[in-house]
Amino acid sequence: MLIVIVGPTGSGKTSLATTLSDFYHAPIINADAFQIYQDMNIGTAKIARSDKYYQRHYLLDIVEPSQSYSVKEYQEDFRKTYLELKNMYQNIIVCGGTGLYIKAALYDYCFEDEKDNDVSDLESLSNEELYALLKKMDSKATETIHMNNRKRVIRAIQIARTHDINKSESIDQQAHQLFFKDETVKFLFLNPNRQDLYENINTRVNQMIENGLVNEVKELLNKYELSKTAQAAIGYKEVIEYLEGKDTLEECIELIKKRTRNYAKRQVTFFRHQLPCLEFETKEALLKEAMKNE
RNA sequence: GGUUCCUUAGCCAAGUUGGUAAGGCAAUUGACUGCAACUCAAUGAUCAUCGGUCCGAAUCCGGUAGGAACCU
Numbered sequence: 429m430l431i432v433i434v435g436p437t438g439s440g441k442t443s444l445a446t447t448l449s450d451f452y453h454a455p456i457i458n459a460d461a462f463q464i465y466q467d468m469n470i471g472t473a474k475i476a477r478s479d480k481y482y483q484r485h486y487l488l489d490i491v492e493p494s495q496s497y498s499v500k501e502y503q504e505d506f507r508k509t510y511l512e513l514k515n516m517y518q519n520i521i522v523c524g525g526t527g528l529y530i531k532a533a534l535y536d537y538c539f540e541d542e543k544d545n546d547v548s549d550l551e552s553l554s555n556e557e558l559y560a561l562l563k564k565m566d567s568k569a570t571e572t573i574h575m576n577n578r579k580r581v582i583r584a585i586q587i588a589r590t591h592d593i594n595k596s597e598s599i600d601q602q603a604h605q606l607f608f609k610d611e612t613v614k615f616l617f618l619n620p621n622r623q624d625l626y627e628n629i630n631t632r633v634n635q636m637i638e639n640g641l642v643n644e645v646k647e648l649l650n651k652y653e654l655s656k657t658a659q660a661a662i663g664y665k666e667v668i669e670y671l672e673g674k675d676t677l678e679e680c681i682e683l684i685k686k687r688t689r690n691y692a693k694r695q696v697t698f699f700r701h702q703l704p705c706l707e708f709e710t711k712e713a714l715l716k717e718a719m720k721n722e
Numbered sequence: 723g724g725u726u727c728c729u730u731a732g733c734c735a736a737g738u739u740g741g742u743a744a745g746g747c748a749a750u751u752g753a754c755u756g757c758a759a760c761u762c763a764a765u766g767a768u769c770a771u772c773g774g775u776c777c778g779a780a781u782c783c784g785g786u787a788g789g790a791a792c793c794u
Contacts, residue, residue, distance in 0.1 A: 437759075460759090461757095461758065461759065461760095462759060471759095472759085496757075497757090498756045498757065498758090499755075499756050499757095499758080500756050501756085502756095503756095525759080526758065526759080527754085527758075528754075528755075528756095528758050528760090529758080531754095531755075532755065532756090535755090537755050537756095538755085539755075539756055540756095542756070545756090572753075572754085573753090573754090573762085574753080574761095574762055574763055575762095576761095576762060576763075577753090577754090577761060577762040577763080578761080578762085579757080579760075579761045579762080580754080580761065580762075583755095583756075583757095586756095587755095587756085595755075598755075599755065602755085622750095655757095656757060657757050657758095657760095659757095660757065660758090660759070660760065661759055662759040663759080664759090665759090686747090686748080687759075688759075689748095690748095690759095691758095691759050691760095692759095693749090693750085693751095694754095694758090694759090694760095695759090697751080697752065697753080697754095698753095698754075698758090701752080701753085701754095702753095702754070
């Protein structure tokens with residue numbers, strides 16, 4: 429059985445996963461886009477290396493912050509790890525907050541090899557022009573992508589002109605079913621009451637600062653040239669701006685809190701609608717379901 | 723005590739010669755197939771309050787409440 433635990437940041441997924449890991453004697457595969465990175469610990473609320481449970485986690489610290497990483501790589505890494513673990517364990521836990529990664533890993537999303545992905549020629553075009561262009565190359569994609577969503581419009585154009593089939597066709601070819609067909613998958617969604625969640629996020633950010641987030645970022649900057657993806661992490665990009673003198677520490681902290689709250693909200697929407705989850709407001713309720721029958 | 727000024731959605735804030743209120747942030751809801759801790763969309767006020775002038779007032783006049791500055 430595959431037990432997938434999802435929830436917004438600060439909901440308490442990690443401790444849940446630990447409890448279930450004990451109960452089922454199961455390893456935990458990380459499904460968090462930034463815990464993938466080495467040396468990004470405090471800001472991603474990653475379990476400590478010194479923690480006795482650390483060894484049970486997979487796909488933590490597998491990439492250097494100087495490298496970029498994306499869904500495609502995650503899909504590959506996940507599936508490889510899953511197949512290896514499957515030989516040794518009856519149950520496996522997946523735990524994380526990156527909905528897209530989970531969906532791509534578990535469903536039959538299909539990513540082709542990327543060829544020439546230079547889109548600099550598109551950058552000067554207006555949203556309208558881009559949209560018109562996409563309409564010609566993949567008019568169906570136009571139905572689901574909003575004109576103002578530049579990033580997605582450009583990506584769809586890029587797919588259409590570098591691959592044999594465009595984005596819509598690729599999606600239509602998929603069966604939209606679980607990739608590992610003989611596996612039972614349980615999606616459990618921990619969704620605490622909003623107010624509690626936000627309060628928890630606020631105090632957690634304060635703790636990160638107390639635990640030395642600023643220092644972690646300094647060391648990170650010394651050691652690596654951060655990749656575009658690694659730089660995008662909430663908590664890191666804000667501290668970088670603070671270190672550059674663009675913000676006071678106070679403003680920086682408030683910004684991290686705000687962005688984290690916004691992010692948590694988006695996560696909730698994703699889990700609610702994009703994955704077939706059973707939703708629970710408390711850890712206890714979720715555990716009860718997770719430990720049922722077996 | 724006196725003079726002047728201010729009061730627009732949870733917060734910041736536009737509002738032109740009076741013709742039924744820009745925008746930003748937050749919040750809520752939603753989208754989501756290669757940067758996803760990303761990117762994007764939708765949703766709210768009758769303008770402190772009472773009264774007056776006017777066909778019509780957030781915009782003009784007066785009272786009340788709250789606030790700011792200066793003066794004594």
